[in-house]
Amino acid sequence: MRMYFLLWLLILGFVVSNCELSDKKVSPDSGNSQIEDAQTIEESEVVEVNEPASWITDSTKDIKYLHITWTKEPATSLTFQWQSSYINIEKYKPVVWIVKAKDVKIEANKISMPYAKQFVFTGNGFLYTTEDINDNKEKRAQYTVEVFNLEEDTEYYYRAGTFDDFDFEKREFVNPNLSDAYRIKTGLKSGNKKPFKVFAGGDSQSGINMIKNNIEYIKNIKVDFWLFYGDLVEVGTQPEWDAYFDAMQPLFVNKVFMPVQGNHETISELFYYQFALPVMPGLPEEFKEHHWSFDYGIAHFVGLNSLTDATVKSANTFLEDDLKRARENQNIKWIVVMFHHPAYSACSTHGSTQRVIDNWVPIFEKYRVDLVLSGHDHNYERTYPIKNNQKVSQGEGVQYVVCSPFMSPKWYSAGSDWWTYKSRDGSDGAYGIIEIDNSSLTFTAYTNDGVDVIDTFTLKKD
Ligand SMILES: [Fe+2]
Numbered sequence: 001m002r003m004y005f006l007l008w009l010l011i012l013g014f015v016v017s018n019c020e021l022s023d024k025k026v027s028p029d030s031g032n033s034q035i036e037d038a039q040t041i042e043e044s045e046v047v048e049v050n051e052p053a054s055w056i057t058d059s060t061k062d063i064k065y066l067h068i069t070w071t072k073e074p075a076t077s078l079t080f081q082w083q084s085s086y087i088n089i090e091k092y093k094p095v096v097w098i099v100k101a102k103d104v105k106i107e108a109n110k111i112s113m114p115y116a117k118q119f120v121f122t123g124n125g126f127l128y129t130t131e132d133i134n135d136n137k138e139k140r141a142q143y144t145v146e147v148f149n150l151e152e153d154t155e156y157y158y159r160a161g162t163f164d165d166f167d168f169e170k171r172e173f174v175n176p177n178l179s180d181a182y183r184i185k186t187g188l189k190s191g192n193k194k195p196f197k198v199f200a201g202g203d204s205q206s207g208i209n210m211i212k213n214n215i216e217y218i219k220n221i222k223v224d225f226w227l228f229y230g231d232l233v234e235v236g237t238q239p240e241w242d243a244y245f246d247a248m249q250p251l252f253v254n255k256v257f258m259p260v261q262g263n264h265e266t267i268s269e270l271f272y273y274q275f276a277l278p279v280m281p282g283l284p285e286e287f288k289e290h291h292w293s294f295d296y297g298i299a300h301f302v303g304l305n306s307l308t309d310a311t312v313k314s315a316n317t318f319l320e321d322d323l324k325r326a327r328e329n330q331n332i333k334w335i336v337v338m339f340h341h342p343a344y345s346a347c348s349t350h351g352s353t354q355r356v357i358d359n360w361v362p363i364f365e366k367y368r369v370d371l372v373l374s375g376h377d378h379n380y381e382r383t384y385p386i387k388n389n390q391k392v393s394q395g396e397g398v399q400y401v402v403c404s405p406f407m408s409p410k411w412y413s414a415g416s417d418w419w420t421y422k423s424r425d426g427s428d429g430a431y432g433i434i435e436i437d438n439s440s441l442t443f444t445a446y447t448n449d450g451v452d453v454i455d456t457f458t459l460k461k462d
């Protein structure tokens, strides 16, 4: 039996394609960019691993604030980030060891992953200095590993961290300091018609305790990935980010989470240091990662930074090119855009955002964006479809939704204006689930406990 298993692992080793290493993160305070060319890992035999007594052999090399985004294609890549108390970036080689779930043995909660060189991807770390309202400064190391060449729509297990070497004779790691093993699923290739579900929410802000108290429920919300339209935290100092990442950890280790910046991420650098996001063509250097997009199945998703006149204007060229390409792409049926400050909002706390109406709304209308999601006003509001600043019939204009707050005690009352189809105060919170298939896009807004449906609507296309 054991021989068959080893033989089978050996065969598996030959069919796994070469993995590439890429390392493109620039140290913010090193002053010199360190861009390494992609290298190819030589394939090696696939072996069963003699598991260590502990996956952490040096307590200073702990793994904290682990989370996953996409910086490249959702179907074939994943980007992992974490911090460690160990901040000597020259001596810490961040790795992600990742294996298809079907090749992993799970017995009585023990997850045994086979090892081969081609299952391990390396990245690098950069140092940054924290800031907070008391101006406390502390050196932090952020470690990032981009994993490529994964199979579409496939379950994997991974461990993240570092190790010195792998001893093939003993079949064991040398000085491993690796996380627990977690499950993660890759996305759909552009044009794949398989139905999928997306979480949409914003404005958790001061709700870290609500997140902690509800994390079992949160992590079990049945979606393929998460979109979050800003105000993750209340102020965005490093201690608050640490508490936020700790609270969200049980979700973050298993789901891709794609955020945009809100006005409460007051120290922009800390947001962008800690979330690796796609770097898109056509953006000025200072706004790279502020605006991004990706295809997932038959949908195109766009995230934008709506914070100021400067951030909004910086997106115009990118947005025009990106939406034009998406609309001309036969693979893409649905376009969903998210950003923090709503174009149209009847809430008296903040209301509509003129810079968004002036700059982006004409581009949304030109390329027939299907759904635009925002937060900032902590309530729920669905507009009529809008075109040329007027109500129009479904299919003729852009559908805007404010759906907030997710797990925050801070909420605002609802308003109503000419564009308002439905609104409700934010006292029970609100988050959305987008369900996409080849002929329909359904958006359903739930109260934070997931019990009540606030609103649901379906957009249809042949
Ligand atoms: Fe907010």
Ligand SMILES: [Fe+2]
Pocket: 231, 262, 263, 264, 340, 375, 376, 377
């Ligand atoms: Fe806000």
